[in-house]
Structures are given as C-alpha cells and as structure tokens.
Amino acid sequence: MTATPGATPTIVLVGHGMVGQRFLEALAERGLTATHRVVVLCEEPRPAYDRVRLTSYFSGRTAEELSVTDMGFITAHGIELHVGDPAVTVDREARKVTARSGLVVGYDVLVLATGSSPFVPPVPNRDAAGCFVYRTIEDLLAIEEYARTGAATGAVVGGGLLGLEAAGALKGLGLASHIVEFAPRLMPVQVDEGGGAALLRTVEEMGLSVHTGVGTQEIVVGEDGAVTGMRLSDGSELATDMVVFSAGVRPRDQLARDCGLTVGERGGVTVDEQCRTVSDPRVFAIGECAQAADGRVYGLVAPGYEQAETAAAAIAGDEAAFTGADLSTKLKLLGVDVASFGDAHGTAEGCLDVVYSDSRAGLYKKLVIGRDGTLLGGILVGDAEAYGTLRALTGSVPPVSPESLVLPAGAGQEARLGPSALPDEAVICSCHNVTKGAVRGAVTEHRCTTVPEVQKCTRAGTGCGSCVKVLGQLVTAELEASGVAVDKGLCGCFARTREELYEIVLALRLTSYRELLDRYGREGARGGDGCEVCKPAVASIIASLAPAIGASGYVLDGEQAALQDSNDHFLANLQRNGSYSVVPRIPGGEIAPEKLIVIGEVARDFGLYTKITGGQRIDMFGARVEQLPLIWARLVDAGFESGHAYGKSLRTVKSCVGRTWCRYGVQDSVRMAIDLELRYRGLRSPHKLKSAVSGCARECAEARSKDFGVIATSGGWNLYVGGNGGATPRHADLLAQDLSDAELVRLIDRFLMFYIRTADRLERTATWLERIPGGLDHVRDVVVHDSLGICDELEALMRAHVAHYRDEWAATVDDPEKLARFVSFVNAPDTPDPVVAFVPERDQIKPDLQLLSIGMRPADDVLEGSAQR
Secondary structure, eight states: OEEOOOSSOEEEEEOOSHHHHHHHHHHHHTTHHHHSEEEEEOSSSSOOBOGGGGGGGGGTOOHHHHBOOOHHHHHHTTOEEETTOOEEEEETTTTEEEETTSOEEEOSEEEEOOOEEEOOOOOTTTTSBTEEEOSSHHHHHHHHHHHTTTOOEEEEEOOSHHHHHHHHHHHHTTOEEEEEESSSSSSTTTOOHHHHHHHHHHHHHTTOEEEESOOEEEEEEOTTSBEEEEEETTSOEEEOSEEEEOSOEEEOOHHHHHTTOOBOTTSSEEBOTTSBBSSOTTEEEOGGGEEOTTSOOOOSHHHHHHHHHHHHHHHTTOOOOOOOOOOOEEEEETTEEEEEEESTTOOSTTOEEEEEEETTTTEEEEEEEOTTSOEEEEEEESOOTTHHHHHHHTTSOOSSOHHHHHSOTTSSSOOOOOGGGSOTTSEEETTTTEEHHHHHHHHHTSOOOSHHHHHHHHOTTSSSOTTHHHHHHHHHHHHHHTTOOOOOOSSSSOSSOHHHHHHHHHHHTOOOHHHHHHHHSOTTTTTSOOOTTHHHHHHHHHHHHHHHHTOOSOTTSTHHHHHSOHHHHTTSEEOTTSOEEEOBOOGGGOOOHHHHHHHHHHHHHHTOEEEEOTTSSEEEEEEOGGGHHHHHHHHHHTTOOBOOTTSSBEEEEEEOOGGGTOTTOOSOHHHHHHHHHHHHTTOBOSSOEEEEEESSTTOTTOGGGSSEEEEEETTEEEEEESOBOSSSOBOOEEEEEEEOHHHHHHHHHHHHHHHHHHOOTTOOHHHHHHHSTTHHHHHHHHHTTOTTSOHHHHHHHHHHHHHHOOOHHHHHHTOHHHHTTOOSBTTOTTOOOTTOOEEEETTEEEEOHHHHHTTSSOGGGOOTTBOOO
C-alpha cells in the first residue's frame, strides 16, 4: 500500500517517544497540524510513554499511567499514528519512507526521532537466557516474568542512572541485587568522588551489593544455557540468576546511515542549529539519535524537548536555534536524592569548591564557585531540597554566602533564598525552558492563581516535576506581591489553618471548641457560634486527639454533639428520604455464618433493604431514627460494632483470601487486614480512610486505590499511600517495601497520625500527598526516616487511640440519656416521620420516590421542633 502526498504537504515522524510526542505538540502549537498531513511511524506497540519514570512500573504504575500521549490530542489534530510499525527504509531521492508493514508514505519533511538503544558489552553469552536490557516497557515485562520463574539473585551491569534504577527494580521483585560498575564510583558522569562515596554508602545500607572498578568479562551459563553467574575483570566470579545490561546507550542512527545521512564519529545523525541534517535540508533529527551542532548527543529529555521545539519552529519558518543544553538532573534513585547542575565537576579555570559532607547521614553537598563568586554548578546527594533554587541561580552571584547554601539548618547562618532571590531570566523549568519571568507573567497577565493553572499556561512542572516546589513558592509570592490576599485560614472564623489549630489543641490540651474560638478565632468571630466549616473540623481534631488531651472519645458528649456533621449526629448515614443506613464492622471482610444469620434476621425483623458494599461488608438501609438503637442493640449483642460508615474515619480494610486459600498468595492477607482494621477503627481524621491488603502482586483487593494499601511480597509487605478510587482516581505510591509485620504497623501508625496532623479539612490522603510541600519524598523522610524527630510522638498518639477505643453504638445503647436524642421530633418523641415510607422492589424495599417528589409533606403537617437535619 502506498500513500502519496497530494496538495497537502506531509510531515513524517519516525519514532514516537517522549521527544517525538513533544514535537507533535509543538507542531500543533504552531498550527502546522492544520496545514500539514502528519504521519507517525512508531516501533513500539504503544504510543509514547514516560521513560523517565519507567521504574515506577515495578511499584504498581501501569503502562497506561506511564503514557504521555493523549489520544484525544492525536485525533483532534488528525495525526496518523501507526504503532508497532517502524520505518525500515528511507528513499531520500523519491522522498518516501517504507514501514515494516509495507506502508509507503511520501514526505515533504522527514523528522527522525528514533532515540537510542542500550549498549550491551561484547562479552561471551550476552544473549543467554536470563540476560536482559532495561529500556522499554516490554523489557520490564520480560524481566518481571523471568524473575518469577525462580530467580533469587540479579546483577546489573552499569552503575549509572538507569543502572541504579534497574537494581532497585530487581530488589523490588524480591531478588538479592548486585551492581557492577567499571568506573571507580557510582554515577560517574553526574557525581564526583565525594558524591559517589556518599551514594555508595547509602546504597549498600539498603542491602544492595556494589562492585566498582571492575568490568564484566563473561556471562557464565549452565547446561541449559541459562545464566548462572558472571566472571569479572579482577578474576572473581559472581553467582547470579539473571543479568540486566544498563551500561549506557548508543544513538539509533542505522536508518540514517542506510539512507546516506551523515553521522558523527561516535554515532548520532549530524544536524545544524535548527536540528536539520547537514546532508539533507528536508530531513531533521531530534533527541537521542541526533548529534547536535555543538557535537554532543544529549541523553536527557529536556534537551530533546528543546530540539523538538526548534525543529517545529524551523519547519514553520520561524527563527529558533539549538546550540546546547543544560545537563542538570535531579533524581531519586533507590530512595536517595541525587542532583547535579551546571559545572558540577569544576572544570572552569580557577574555580573553587564549597563542600559539606556527613557520612553518617549519607549527605554530600558541593557547590562550584567562580573567583568572582558566581555559582557555576554543584552536586547534591542525600538532600536535594535546594536544587530548584540553586539551579536557577547558576551563572549569577548568590545573595548569600556559599557556605550557608550547603550547611544544614542549625549548623550556620540560615540561608533564606526565596523566589525573590531569583532573577526573571532564571530558568525554573529546564524541561520546557520556562523562566521565572514567564511564571510571573502567568500570574499577573493571564490571571493564574494556582500551580495547576500556571502549569497549563506555561507547561512548567509538567516534565520531570523537579521544579514544582519552586513553582508553588513563586506563584504564592507573586500573588502576594500583586496584592492578592492569600488567606490560608480555615474559614471566616479562624485565620489559622487546620494544621495550626491541631497543634494548638494538642499543645494546650484544649477540649472545647468554644474556648478555641474565643482564644484563637478571628476578632469578629470570638464570642460567636462559629460556622458549618470550622465546627465539624475542630470536632474531628478534638476527637482524634481525645485520649491525649483528656477529652471524651464519644462524639455526642456535651459540646461535641452540636459540632458534628449530619451523619455523626445519629451515628448513621442519612439517606434521601430521611431514613438511615446501618453498617456493622466486618473486619477484613471475614464473617462467620452465625453472624451472617444475625444480620439477615435483623434486616428481616426491621424491614430493611440489604446490599453488599464494595468494602466487603453488608449495608442495611431504611431504618427510622428511633429504630437505630434497637437495631444496634441486636447487633452489639451478637458481637458486632459500628462500622463508622457515617464518620470521617476508617471505613474498611478489604482483603483477598491470601495464602491461606489462594495458590498465588504469599502472605496471610486476611489476618493482616483484620489486625489493621481493629487497630485503626474509630480513628477520626480530616476525611474518610479506606484500606486494603492483597496477598500477592495480582492485587485482588485493589490496595493501590486506597488511602493506605498493603501488598504482600515474598519478603514481607509493601506499603502504598495516597490512593483514591473515587471521582478522581489515583494509584497509591510506594512508601516502603519488604516490611515485617511490626515495621508495617509502625509506619502506618506514623503515616496516619502525620496525615491527621497536617492535612486540610476534608482533604483525602491523595490530595494531601500532592499538596504537601515535598510530596511523597517529604512524607517518606518524616514517616520512614524521622527527619522531623516526631515519630515517637506520632506512635504515642496512635497507642493512646488504640488503648482508649470504645464502640460508639455500645456506648449509646448502654446510656438512657444518650438514647433520648434518637427521635424524629423532639416535641413528639413517639411520632414517626411520615415521609419515611417505602414501596416494594425486587423482594425488598425502596424509598417511596413519589412521596418525595410531591414536596415531602404539606406545610401544615410540619411538626415544630423537628430533629431532622
């Protein structure tokens, strides 16, 4: 089949990786997709995906979540995308490209974005069973499949960026992992000897074995031809079941060579400053397959993006040039922050180093300073918090001394480098070359008021994400400088945030909303009644801290009762017709037949509608408010307790059957789910909490859609946090892996109490994790590494909660005074609400919707003193 260009000029893009996708977006931004036919030949079986975050596949991120391709964009711009169909020949004279499928496409402009291929050292048996490269999703799938065949040990050839990620992936698969690096240190391109030593120490503490200064001489295989070990250049042998080659990449330029384009001595299609090949003005090359005008082949995504934009501009007839790029990088490898920027190795004449090193803490910070005080570059290992600001300051003289920029807090004069310290021309986002001035313009000229709005306007922070924190600081600073009041208060009654109010309540042991409002409310709110925002928020704070501050743990005691949301008023969920639902707790979804019978009998005797919930328990609908204590009494007598379906607290901990019954299970997920649900039941929090425990990586309990989810591994448990399966789904992120039972519980204790301490009102963990400064990395530092020194306090607060827990249903049915509130009308306690009526449906009941549709009830039938809310 042949496709020939007609009157509409045709642009053919060969390759569809991250750089290729950015090129398509740049074409669209310049209107070229409206005037040109655009055809894309993609070798891989899927559209462009985020290769930078490839390793996150092993922490549960799916191939779809890694995608950077919006198929709606492809369709809207009429782009012809052919996946799994790479170009195999180019006829430059006829201006035609032939794909593997036989498709022939004529072109007016050809753009090569074929990327790079992994370099595999020419050692014997490098193609043996058990040898892999680490480059694509298909590579990862193959590694994962082989690891599950019984491999116990894996070795990675290469200690650079991808090598360390590959080693972390093998460790995540449960393999003992080795790293073999020919250079004398890890990450030799990015870090110097001091940074390499700090990185080595931290990596080895994680249980990985590192072999530097040695090369691979031979892959040793067994009689079946599969890998059994490696022979190294120092004569030693390393026993291993699989080998992953991650020793660098080489430009994929064979297609260019075959059609006669000029390539560099060490590979890469030679291009000029417009990314046009020096051999053919109709052919461009961008990304890792191109040797830029400065003679370099760039292996980072940010320079590739800039080349893509340059090529699109040249095709559109606009002025643009790519003469070189910033090679700054910030990564988290094996949980360790590593960053380098500018002249990291100090090659400039006469430059000086300012170094801070703490081997115990695994910290290494080096700044390279010119003789005139100019910041030339630097290396950060173990703590890259200042990377965004330091990178933006590179090329200028910092407003504070270099020493204060590397010393930790408390070790010297604190350096206060806020956004105001950066010049407008400072590049905030190197992926998309967005300056501070552009960010300021998004706020002042385009009226953006949030980080997402600025990201949409400028593309800043949508690449690697390392600039998002500085971006947030800039947006806030610019809003404040523009006179926009950034009121961070909880509501009109309190100028303080929920987090600040939590700290006040805890520190001063305040048990009264009234006292808190009168002492710390806004001046105009003191002495008032508060509002519907702060009353339940403060009630939640007091309830979550009740054991620690000496408050009653029962939410309907005294003043607390008047602060609660509608559901908490009656310890049940209010439904649309004024009836309530009753959900008893069924820990882990496990229930004995006798208890199932009790639920059935209660539902039958009270005429309730029953439904199995997504949280593995049974919901009973249609209870009148005066029936609630009677129903609870029956359930409590049978050993049930409140499931807290009505409260901002733990709902359920789902589970699969685990290794007890399932042939794939590796841990007892039911036991763990029950233990966790009984530990955290009744824990009041800023929003509802959901959890699940899966007994293996097949993930039948859907743990990664929960606020905290647990997935069993052969070595213990992996803990995921910040998931959400609601209106805005989000997969949870891996917080820690291969935990023992005790380690898992300890980290969940800390995580939940830190969330309760710092989250905003009605903020789910998913939103909180994305909002909190530093995100997952900060939470991990606090919860796992105790960076703030508060973990003992967090654990103590959770122990107090567990020790003082009491079922709210039992507390109610045992107290006649508490029972008095459960009436429809306070002035007619024996009168049922006439609107709570039902009609039959499918052998059960449903609300009488016709009664609801006629306005609930005539106005003259309304009884004064209604308790309905």
